[in-house]
Amino acid sequence: MTELDRYLADLGRAARQAARAMAKASTQAKNAALLAAAEALRRHRDEVLAANAADLAAAREAGLSPALIDRLTLSEKGLETMAEGVAQVAALPDPVGEIDEVKRRPSGIQVGKMRVPLGVIGIIYEARPNVTADAAALCLKSGNAAILRGGKEALQSNQAIERCIRAGLEAAGLPLAALQLVQTTDRALVSRLVASPELVDVIVPRGGKGLIEAVMKDARVPVIKHLDGNCHVYVHAAADPAKVLPIVENAKTHRYGVCNAAETLLIDEAVAERHLPEIGRMFAGHGVQMRCCPRTLTLLQRHGLPTELLKAATEDDWREEYLAPIIAIRLVADLDEAIEHIERYGSKHTDAILTEDYGAAMRFLREVDSASVMVNASTRFADGFEYGLGAEIGISTDKIHARGPVGLEGLTSQKWIVLGQGEIRR
């Protein structure tokens, strides 16, 4: 047994034991732990910020990119937001123990479902210290134990945050091992952890595509993951003209770097002449580059849109998640062609139709196989807070277990309960 093996086995054993205690823990105890953790984050503000400053100094020395430095940075305000986020999770309803769908069967037994924690959850993420508090709060509130493995550049920040959350667990009489931060930066640990179903019940990777793919390569444990967000807005022939521009603008330009931003605009050819010029001018006003199908290109050129923002789309553009002020635009013949396009090029994340036609709306809702399917609303709504989950651990593009924004419920499962009065099976 190598040292890493022993470390991993110890980590897993402690997590399993803590998970049993967390599953039994009262809502009151879990909430007390989270509120005390939020308080500790505020009280130990200077220590957390000092740890973050040390991480940042090392990161600058190592020449990390400004984007990575930005994600790693914890401001005083960011720390307060973190503490507030942890306290907000305490205020969410506890899903554990919920009993649902209890029915009496002809045999006399009553059968229903009870919501229970998954057990031990492994979170693999990049050097973003805010994920540490956020993920820990959701795992603990849902009655699970968490093993967190954040990017190595954030280790000191994460350790400081871990101490605060453990102070909360201690104050509430809950086991400290319910939150374990992986202390080694050895990457082999991640490969081993995600291949150890005896140690961990589910893995939630949070980060870019590279991280997700690395986790998937070795995973033997179920993974709740998020791949691409190639979201579509489809302007149907029967779209309400008053809704088109605001939704298209919001879906693309509200924020560029987010997974629920629109990356492709599809528009029925019958209404292209009506909507595209003003859409084009709106995008030009935001400096959004348009990658166009041939007919869109001709149309927008004819309407005098700035040529530096117009480009012919290639096949790759239909698949691309730009996360940038760029949008692909394509004319389609009808609903069938729009659904076909989304089926072929989409990433099963979030897609919206704009229409006042009932039949088209119903067909789009049913036939588009994405985690979130919308009628007359911006794709930007695909979000745990907007959906009323209170918080989200991530957005799943899987079909098994949890689809779309995953909140506390996605960190639980339902077991069957049978309430009998002495029944036997005949």
Added chain:
Amino acid sequence: MTELDRYLADLGRAARQAARAMAKASTQAKNAALLAAAEALRRHRDEVLAANAADLAAAREAGLSPALIDRLTLSEKGLETMAEGVAQVAALPDPVGEIDEVKRRPSGIQVGKMRVPLGVIGIIYEARPNVTADAAALCLKSGNAAILRGGKEALQSNQAIERCIRAGLEAAGLPLAALQLVQTTDRALVSRLVASPELVDVIVPRGGKGLIEAVMKDARVPVIKHLDGNCHVYVHAAADPAKVLPIVENAKTHRYGVCNAAETLLIDEAVAERHLPEIGRMFAGHGVQMRCCPRTLTLLQRHGLPTELLKAATEDDWREEYLAPIIAIRLVADLDEAIEHIERYGSKHTDAILTEDYGAAMRFLREVDSASVMVNASTRFADGFEYGLGAEIGISTDKIHARGPVGLEGLTSQKWIVLGQGEIRR
């Protein structure tokens, strides 16, 4: 590309295309297909039985064990049961398209969930032709396409059944590729199939532990699986004496070879003297061998139970799924020790407590981490029909997605739907 690669790619492509059509198919069309399939099974009875006779002749020649021959055998009555089973699935409510939990959010959007098929389901099973019809019916009714790979000894029987079900699909105007039986007996195909998330969305292995473990070894696709059924009946100190004997008898002796049969009896030491002698006599009457903890052994010997049926339990006995007229018996100090025993040795399948004590019942329900947890009922109730699912594709011992008996709903997932009136995110 090898021939197997090409075969697998063709199979997968056809399945994906069929899955899209099945997801859109009306309930009426799916039911018509199932009823026509049931009719075809009856009409082509002689051909199916002849194909089965050919499989049986080859199996006997190859010297297959009587147990395998028994599973492979289709009687005239068995075939009628099969046809009736397919027709019964037509009568079940269609889960696809169900919209649930629609709530209006402060932004103005309405958010809810719509139940949708998983897509392409791969079923890997042994040489049991009845699984072919059964699994196909559940996959099709839930709007999925199915790729079935049954044990090679049943290939001709399965092909005959496949023809009948495809006749049903054809009669209803649904794509034949919604049901594809793997025609090659090359075992490499299974390894490849379960490692191809682009071809198949979920794998359901049905069979013994060897088959499940073989599938798990290579799986890259989510698996709904069933491992051991080491079920416990725990007689608590406050058990109603009138309920103890009937439930213990039913849980162990109703059927021995099933996964929801009790394999271990736990009994509070305070009531051992009261219950064990009559339980022992009952088991002796059924010829059930008792593997006892030291105190149970002494007690039962003292009460003159036949020595040939009494044996000291070893550590292995607590883990064993006998599937036979054998039961392990252990005295425990109290509820905590019982839960601890189940946590350590159980298989998270089905466990029951017998008690009239409210607090003990509630703690057992919450703290025992098994797919089915019961109070005052026989473990034999852990079954899709008994739970009201109408039918089951299997019993899952996983925690993700589906736990316990998996019916039509377990072959679907829920996507988010957003019904807007032009809302944008601020």
